[in-house]
Amino acid sequence: MKLVRVLLALVAVLLIGLGGFVAYAWQPTIDPIEPSQAASFDPALVKRGAELAAIGNCAVCHTAPGGAILAGGLALPTPFGTIYATNITPDPDTGIGRWSEAAFTRAMRKGVDREGNHLYPAFPFDHFTHVTDTDNKALYAFLMTRKPIAAEAPANDLPFPLNIRMAVAGWKLLFFREGVYQPDTSKDEIWNRGAYLAEGLGHCGACHTPRNSLGAEKRGEHFAGGEAEGWSAYPINAASLAPIPWTVDSLTHYLRDGWEDVHGVARGPMAPVTANLGAVPQEDARAIATYVASVMGEPSPERKARAERLMAEPATHRPGAVVQTAGSQTVPVSATPENAGAAIYAAACSTCHDAGRPVPYGGLPLRLSTAMYGDTPANPINVILYGLPAPEGEKGPIMPGFAGVLDDDKMAALLAYMRSTFSDRPAWPDPRKLTADIRAGHEATDIRSLPTGSNAPANPSKRETAW
Numbered sequence: 001m002k003l004v005r006v007l008l009a010l011v012a013v014l015l016i017g018l019g020g021f022v023a024y025a026w027q028p029t030i031d032p033i034e035p036s037q038a039a040s041f042d043p044a045l046v047k048r049g050a051e052l053a054a055i056g057n058c059a060v061c062h063t064a065p066g067g068a069i070l071a072g073g074l075a076l077p078t079p080f081g082t083i084y085a086t087n088i089t090p091d092p093d094t095g096i097g098r099w100s101e102a103a104f105t106r107a108m109r110k111g112v113d114r115e116g117n118h119l120y121p122a123f124p125f126d127h128f129t130h131v132t133d134t135d136n137k138a139l140y141a142f143l144m145t146r147k148p149i150a151a152e153a154p155a156n157d158l159p160f161p162l163n164i165r166m167a168v169a170g171w172k173l174l175f176f177r178e179g180v181y182q183p184d185t186s187k188d189e190i191w192n193r194g195a196y197l198a199e200g201l202g203h204c205g206a207c208h209t210p211r212n213s214l215g216a217e218k219r220g221e222h223f224a225g226g227e228a229e230g231w232s233a234y235p236i237n238a239a240s241l242a243p244i245p246w247t248v249d250s251l252t253h254y255l256r257d258g259w260e261d262v263h264g265v266a267r268g269p270m271a272p273v274t275a276n277l278g279a280v281p282q283e284d285a286r287a288i289a290t291y292v293a294s295v296m297g298e299p300s301p302e303r304k305a306r307a308e309r310l311m312a313e314p315a316t317h318r319p320g321a322v323v324q325t326a327g328s329q330t331v332p333v334s335a336t337p338e339n340a341g342a343a344i345y346a347a348a349c350s351t352c353h354d355a356g357r358p359v360p361y362g363g364l365p366l367r368l369s370t371a372m373y374g375d376t377p378a379n380p381i382n383v384i385l386y387g388l389p390a391p392e393g394e395k396g397p398i399m400p401g402f403a404g405v406l407d408d409d410k411m412a413a414l415l416a417y418m419r420s421t422f423s424d425r426p427a428w429p430d431p432r433k434l435t436a437d438i439r440a441g442h443e444a445t446d447i448r449s450l451p452t453g454s455n456a457p458a459n460p461s462k463r464e465t466a467w
């Protein structure tokens with residue numbers, strides 16, 4: 001009898017739990033509205049909304065290659081399947097034209113659509129939940145005054161049970177903490193502004209914080225380095241790998257202009273982030289930089305000493321070519337298997353990277369590059385294989401791609417040479433395999449067709465957003 005009672009109690013607990021879960025998971029439909037008149041929004045509010053949308057990278061995800069801006073359709077590959085960004089233009093049938101401001105704010109705050117369905121966290125609502133009502137109002141005004149575009153996003157390609165949106169409620173229960181940003185009263189206004197933007201709309205942690213096996217950001221490893229589209233998003237906390245420690249000034253410059261004198265250019269998925277931050281008020285970029293610099297903290301005396309040592313080295317030298325000296329003569333290296341990497345570097349890279357021409361049009365002396373210190377060589381491999389083309393119609397850093405001339409063995413030799421010459425970290429494990437994988441991935445997806453290009457423009461005055 002005792003066992004039966006225990007079992008009954010267990011069933012009761014489970015039922016209550018299930019009831020609680022359904023109550024938590026169930027979200028009402030918010031009634032559709034008649035599409036708003038564009039003229040009914042204050043132009044100043046719309047302009048602020050445009051800047052906030054830039055900080056939130058809305059157009060980066062919500063625009064398909066070659067498609068209309070914000071009309072959705074971009075495929076976002078996740079470890080669980082493919083999720084398509086939706087149409088967020090005010091088209092009444094395929095976009096969000098029938099969403100009230102309350103429905104829009106609920107989507108941002110809770111990750112729920114107008115009809116009460118849970119949205120997948122590929123939409124970074126775990127960050128957007130921190131956005132204030134005032135800013136959501138501006139974003140809404142901005143979106144509702146865009147040109148309506150009729151375009152249906154393809155259906156998501158997810159396996160059972162992840163294709164059931166109710167499953168997302170379980171994920172939320174485990175990992176999602178809803179709530180508008182609460183200022184830290186021990187910090188000043190600029191720091192709080194930066195934290196609000198970086199943790200909220202800017203969703204820096206979506207790439208820079210590592211994720212657990214269920215795709216949620218690990219709480220204890222804030223900004224400890226993550227992964228995005230096959231690129232490393234380096235740590236931007238106290239574990240920053242940058243050989244020259246970042247400062248508020250250098251971060252502001254990098255975030256707004258997409259490059260910085262002694263840190264080089266922002267590449268891969270970071271390029272559109274900086275391109276967008278180039279179009280927002282300087283104070284906002286500076287606030288983000290202030291917050292990120294404080295998360296990084298003061299560099300250790302050892303890091304500072306290393307930075308001073310690296311900065312003191314001459315701007316022009318030829319490390320690849322000068323590996324041997326005979327008396328006062330320098331003897332060029334020959335391509336033996338032992339120094340194949342050095343020979344490739346001397347022949348193909350040194351003229352641009354050791355010539356003293358300033359960034360962004362000249363290459364950074366690679367001893368100053370975080371790319372040489374990363375845990376994996378994913379970013380340098382991407383850059384070396386596919387180069388850094390100037391964005392269309394703009395002046396920008398130009399580095400040719402070497403995919404056609406350097407096979408996987410040559411790449412492995414070059415990477416091994418660069419790692420041992422330009423950093424004090426242990427050799428990268430198997431750079432040959434990663435090169436082959438990146439090549440295969442590139443052939444499968446063709447990153448050049450991404451809407452954002454693979455490089456940041458060098459001239460911020462060209463950065464007026466396309467809308």
Ligand code: HEC
Pocket residue numbers: 052053056057058059060061062076083084085086087088095096104107113114118119120121122123124139156201
């Ligand atoms: C990292 C990519 C990404 C970014 C950045 C992003 N979104 Fe999204 N968004 C998505 C995806 C993917 C979906 C669809 C999720 C789903 O189907 O569950 C979505 C869905 C939405 C929806 C729900 C639309 C609907 O029809 O259900 C709204 C509203 C929205 N996003 C607004 C925004 C706004 C505003 C911004 C910028 C502040 C933004 N998004 C930035 C990926 C993104």
Ligand code: HEC
Pocket residue numbers: 198202203204205206207208228231232233234235236240241242251254255263265266267268269270273288292370371379
């Ligand atoms: C879509 C993914 C993504 C988002 C969102 C993102 N980053 Fe990045 N970030 C990257 C990647 C990838 C790199 C490496 C770029 C490279 O190799 O040039 C990077 C590099 C950086 C660096 C240079 C680090 C170093 O030591 O070289 C800084 C600083 C940085 N990001 C700050 C930010 C901040 C602040 C935000 C939020 C406003 C942000 N990132 C949002 C992907 C992202």
Ligand code: HEC
Pocket residue numbers: 263264265266345348349350352353359360361362363364365366369370371380383384388397398399400402
């Ligand atoms: C025609 C000039 C040119 C040549 C040749 C060239 N690069 Fe570059 N490279 C650049 C420019 C310009 C940049 C962008 C500025 C920067 O970030 O260094 C760059 C950037 C890089 C970066 C990113 C550095 C950072 O952290 O920002 C790496 C890594 C790199 N190059 C490696 C190489 C290697 C390896 C070779 C030889 C196989 C090579 N480059 C050949 C011009 C060149």
